[in-house]
Amino acid sequence: MPAAPEDRTPPEPGEAARFDALVAEADAVSVDGWDFSWLDGRATEERPSWGYARLVGERMGRARAALDIQTGGGEVLASVPKLPVPTVATESWPPNIARATALLHPRGAVVVADDDEPPLPFGDAAFDLVVSRHPVTTWWQEIARVLAPGGTYLSQQVGPASVFELVEYFLGPQPPEVRGARDPERARADAEAAGLDVVDLRAERLRTEFSDIGAVVYFLRKVIWMVPGFTVEQYRPRLAELHHELETGGPFVAHTTRFLIEARKPV
Template identity: 80%
Template sequence: MTGSSVPSVPSASDASDARFDTLVAEAGSVSVDGWDFSWLDGRATEQRPSWGYARAMADKLARAGAALDIQTGGGEVLASAPVLAPLTVATESWPPNIARATALLHPRGAAVVADSDEPPLPFADRAFDLVVSRHPVTAWWDEIARVLAPGGTYFSQQVGPESVFELVEYFLGPRAPEERGARDPRRARDDAEAAGLEVTDLRAERLRIEFLDIGAVVYFLRKVIWMVPGFTVGAYLPQLRSLHREIEEKGPFVAHSSRFLIEARKPEQPPAGLR
């Protein structure tokens, strides 16, 4: 009777490695165009700010005559409004997002303008009675004030300080104090007022995020490219493997986003020093 080999049984580590490879490959292959995060449904959760930006923005758009959405992304947030202003324009810099926003917004009668996200805005002075922006990379306050008509409103939800820094520092290590203090809403208020606007509302919240698997982390870092600049799976493979094991052993990776709402009004008559 001849001997026979016994098939090896995959270890728990082997199974974990296989799950890692599958999750990372899937998250690395999916499109990250636009600003729709629905791929993360069931993979990550995030609390929403209490003020309901999209709903409040839609209410203002329905009452505006001429509106501008700066850095619209793929146009998803603007397109969610049931009623747009009779004249609605959006700007965007990234070509894939320009195409996506155009497909969403042109059927609604809104124009999408390719713009570098650097001053000046490609519009005349006092062109809009409403300017909105969700998560602008930079708010160019002098330009916002310039294109607003007297009595017009700027309404924006922005990323606040130390947003998702638990994840950022997992990959990049501790951040410098000046980086941790960037995007302070109090600074936004000061800059808006320096541009001649009256800040009528300023609110800030920190919101819980849970990443349920490593695929969610890969997708998020591919999409939100400024979190870990130059992120690729290959460049951060050791950290990704370590975080995958941590999630499998301890549960979701928890981070906190930082958001603030700012609303500012352009006075009917500018202060004497700004005329």
């Protein structure tokens, strides 16, 4: 929790002006797509050891028909060396749909606008590979339906209490049911309940650092479910407190949680 006002160190000369400049910059930049390169030099995040994009590339190289659910701006799919024909991607947010279309159409992939609610707009057993990076919700029954017998679902997902040091800085302590959501073992149980066999399940806790308040603002604007309804105006006093901590104490450290799940449909 923040120190009481009388206990806080007064801001250094120029600190308020730097705060205003950093916040204004981060509040104005586009947050379309799922490319975080704007944070280069301003924030760092350890990457999971399994290398999701590499695994997707390997699976795509062997697939006959593939689906990428909630593709974002299509960045991961565009990095795959060889895409099967057909390859289809779904996305719900209009700016991302446009970005993914521009990125993936030259690769021969089709982008379908979809509300991320069941049913998926595809027939039964349409794909032998379904992938998804950081889905908001995983509709396991639908995944099982569109997978061909013997087909594979491969997904990297956000785990429980991911970056909650930052979430709770703004929202305060979260209840156990919120902190415990997105449990990998729950994903396993849901996949198995849909009739899939889980063949791989791995989880990691990864160090994340934010070096300046602009990085925090950009992150919270882009990853909108972290602090729902986040705006600079609403959280300006708290942002100013965190800016002072960053200026005097160094980077803000949080921990990202990720898990990899791979499931197959029985033949």
